[in-house]
Structures are given as structure tokens and as C-alpha cells.
Amino acid sequence: MEQHNADILYRQTNLAFALLDDPRARSWEWIRTHVDGYQKLDRRTIQRDVQQLHEAGVPLVKRDGGVAIRHDDYELAPVRFTPAEATVVGLAGDLGRAGQLAAFARSGWTKLAAAGAQKNLELRDPYASFDDSTILDPATLTTVLKAIRRSRSVTLDYRRSPVDEPQRRSLDPWGFVPLSGRVYLVGFDLERDAPRSFRATKVSAVELSENPIQHPPVEDLFDVVRGSLSKARTDARLLVGEDYHDQFGPAVDGVVELRDVDREALIRAVASTDVDVTVNAPEDVKQDVIALLQEAVHD
Template sequence: MNSSDEDILYRRTNLTFALLGAPKGRSREWIRRNVDGYQKVSEKTLQRDLRILRSIGVPLVITGDEIAVASDARDLPAIDFTPAEATAVGMAGELGKAGALGAFARSGWTKIAAAGARRDLSGPQLASYTPYNDTTRLEPTVLSTILTAVARKRRISFTYRASPTDEPQQRTMDPWGLVPEAGRVYLVGYDLDREAPRSFRAVRLSDVHTTGESAEHPAEGNLQDIVRGSLSARSQLVDAVLSVTDGRGGEFGEPVDGRVTLTNVDADWLVRAAAAAAPEVIVEKPAEIRRRVIELLEKAAS
């Protein structure tokens, strides 16, 4: 798409949003004065853009000088999502909170406002909160490969480490989906090596690729329930408060007033991770986890 095509698309998009935001329509003069891209165009260009918008399905109503979108086309029908679709939407929302994708989303609102929508984008609601969780740490190639394999029902192979110090394992899976749970993201599917449904924390996967084979095992039950059942069966989950030196939160998250609060995290993982990050990270509570961290550090020092 060349710059001229981009300008035309930008102008027509602005016009569409401006008309959607006006229950009683807009005059041609208002459009030329307020909609970005129309300040220097001719009446002929405006008329052509209106014809194009109609041809692609925008239900325009033109009455004299007033241009509007048909009122019965403004309200969209209710949307129902399957559990898998809801998971995808939820993950997209999490990914959109941070980094370049979040900036892109906010810039979209800015363009809508320029086209006539009324929303103050300069206030404190734009203060950026960047969540430090699995959705912001996932490698784009890993995410893309998994989502493509799920959509096309293709088998995948990957390397998995239960923790940074554990030996890597090669696994093969018929993937069912990615499930967010308590700030983490899990790959769920049928594990061919274990011959049973399994879940794996996605940020601990590497070398993810499709095998070229079709996935033969369809999804079983609710994916969220599979993840939660797997976590409760193989681990003790705890809530914890950590004291963190500025800039040293690492995989625990971004500290607020020098502290990180964790919910439903694996106790064994927390002990190992906190010991490895000491003294920049100190477990304040629970006392049992703090005791285990101290014991592990003393054992390593002896």
C-alpha cells in the first residue's frame, strides 16, 4: 500500500467514525472543518468517498446537506463467545496493555477522537500500567506458532523446562489452546509422551514447531479446569509478599512501593526463585516459605 492509498484509507476511516458518533448526522461543512483529511479535498472527492463507503456496506443516509449512518444499524447484536474464543479475546486484552501494542491501541483512540468522537485522551486515564506477567514475556514466535497450530489442528513439538535449573525435556503435543491463569499462560493439549491431557507454562517452552502431522486428539472439557486441576494436583499454591530492591523484580513482577504481591503461585518454584534472587528479593510472608528459602541458602553455603 503506497502513501496515497494509506491517506485515502485514513480519511475514509475517520469519516466513518465521525458519522457513527453523530446520532443526527453531520453536514458537509462540519465534515470539512472537523474530520481529519477533508480540509483540502473537493466536494467531488467527498461524494466519491461516500459512494465507496456505501459500496462496502456502511448504511449511509443522505438527506440534503445532512449525512448520517442509519439508526437501526448502530447497535450491534449481542456477541457470544465459546470458551476458546473468550480465552483468545482475554489474552489479546492482556497483550494490549503493554508495550508497542498498547501504544498502538491508544493511538487508535486518538484517531477516533480526531474524527469526531468525544473522549478526553489527555487525562490521567492514560497513565501507563505495564503488567509484568506471562502475556508480556511470551516470545512472539512461540505465541504465533502455537496459535497457528491450534487453529489448523496441527501437532507440535517443543522443549520444556519445569524451572530454569531443570533439565530440558522434549515433548510432543496435540495443542488445544493457551489459557491465562493468575498472571501466567499455559499451553493445554494432549501430551503424546504421557498419553494424557497436560498443561505447560508457555514461557518455559522453546524451539516450538509443528511436526507436519495432523492433531488427532480433540479437546476434552474446559481448558481452564484442566490447568487448575493440574496445578492443584502437582503443587502447593501459596500467596506471598516479597520485598524487592528497585529494578530487581525479574520474573516476580514490577514492585509497588518496594513490594510484590503474588497470588496462587507454586510454593516450590517460589522457594527456588527467591533463593536465587536473594538478597535483592526477600520473602516477607508466608513465614513457612521464608523459612524454606533460608534453609536452602544455608544448605548452598555449607
């Protein structure tokens, strides 16, 4: 059931952005051909997705035998947060960018996120509580989706970690995959000559090239992401102070031992926590936490 819901969200996200990128009405056949996730689905399923998007607040209209977004109705009034919600946003704090967050708050897509994005500061897995939608660069989404629609490759900067220099990469883009609060850009890496997924928040300076896409997308983009994530796990040892209350797991003599956790999520959680927690091992995770804190201070 969880995978089924993720598949629906994945294709509906692609559909909303594809329609937003073009003022023209798009036919059901165009959606099936050009929007990832619909290639094997019938018209009835597409119509159901359109109806669900409309009910969620996306201003869709049927015309000219197809469907389009009423762009004039897409802007929303400023989003208001309760004190609890404001606390969650504050956790991301300097890790996000106010301008980028505001850009998403102004879009109708915020309603979709709000419908299912319930945040809780007391989650059992504190290093999975960040949502890429708060810090994702809208320019990255716009340019990549335009490239996919036009079947063109892109060049982009990819920073593997806060302490690494950006790498310039060339990519045949296939789509975006939302998974566990994160968004991944999936495509064929022309330098590596293989399918790759990139955490979308680590991607910047995306430029549309004149080169047509030469590598068609694989059947399941989620498989590409899962393959990449299997290499992004780590063990870690945390040193905790007296004010610690099992946020990262049980402590024994001031030490928390973690096994097979998401490396990047752990780095962000340690950097944002307000209790006395430091990384003792591994050293590379410790240095990335320090670099992330320094970056937040400078910004």
C-alpha cells in the first residue's frame, strides 16, 4: 500500500509540474506519452488523477479535449503556521532558504503537500524528519521539467556533501522521485555512462543544453534511487550530554551507537538539534556536521 501511494504521488507530482510548465491544454494521449508514470495507464486513471489534483486545490480546467492549469488562479495567499508548525520550520532554519520556501508557499502545489505532510517533533526516527520541499530550488524543478518535456539533456552542478566542491555533470533527465521526504533527480549520467540519482537539494546551476536525450528512461525510476540509497548508509557513534532524552536512540554511559542509518539525514539532524550531541565517529560524518553548521552561520 505504501508503494502504491508513493507511485500515485510520484505521477501526480509529475503531471502537476508538466501542466504548470505550459499554458496549453494537454490531451490525455499527450499526458500518457510525455509525463513519466502514465505510460501504461488508461484514460480513466489519468482522469481520476486529474480529479484528485483538482480536489487538492490545483486549479485544473478541461478544455480543447484536454486539461490545463489556470495559471492566474495558481498564486496563493501567504501561508500561516501554528506555533507547532513554525517550530518545525525553525528546525530547518538556516539550512533552508527563505526565498526558496516562499516560492513554494506561493504555489498551489503547497496544498498537495499540506494534505499529507504532517510533521511531528517526537518522531522515533529524528534523522528522517526533514522535507526537501522546504529547501528545494524552484529553478531546478522548472529547468529540469522543461528539459524532460523538450527531450533535451542538461548540465548541472552537483555537490555530494557540504565540504565537497561542486562537480559539473551532464545528464539525460528522466524525472523526479519523491521518497521518504526527499526528492531525487533521476537520469542517465553522461560522464559515468550509467543511470544515476541525485538528491535534488544538492543540485544547482541547471542549464538546458541543445543536445537531444539519447538514453530513454528505465521502466522504474524508484529502482535507480533505491540502488543509490543502498550506498548512502553508515554506522555512527554519538556522544550525548545530560540533557539528552533518547532523540537518536538509547544512550549507554553517554554514548549512542547507531547502525545502518541514512548518512545525510543524520548529519542534518545532529546539526539542527538543540541538545548536547556530537559525532564521535566516523570522522567524515563529524566533519560534514561542522561544515553544515559553518555554512548556516555564514548564510
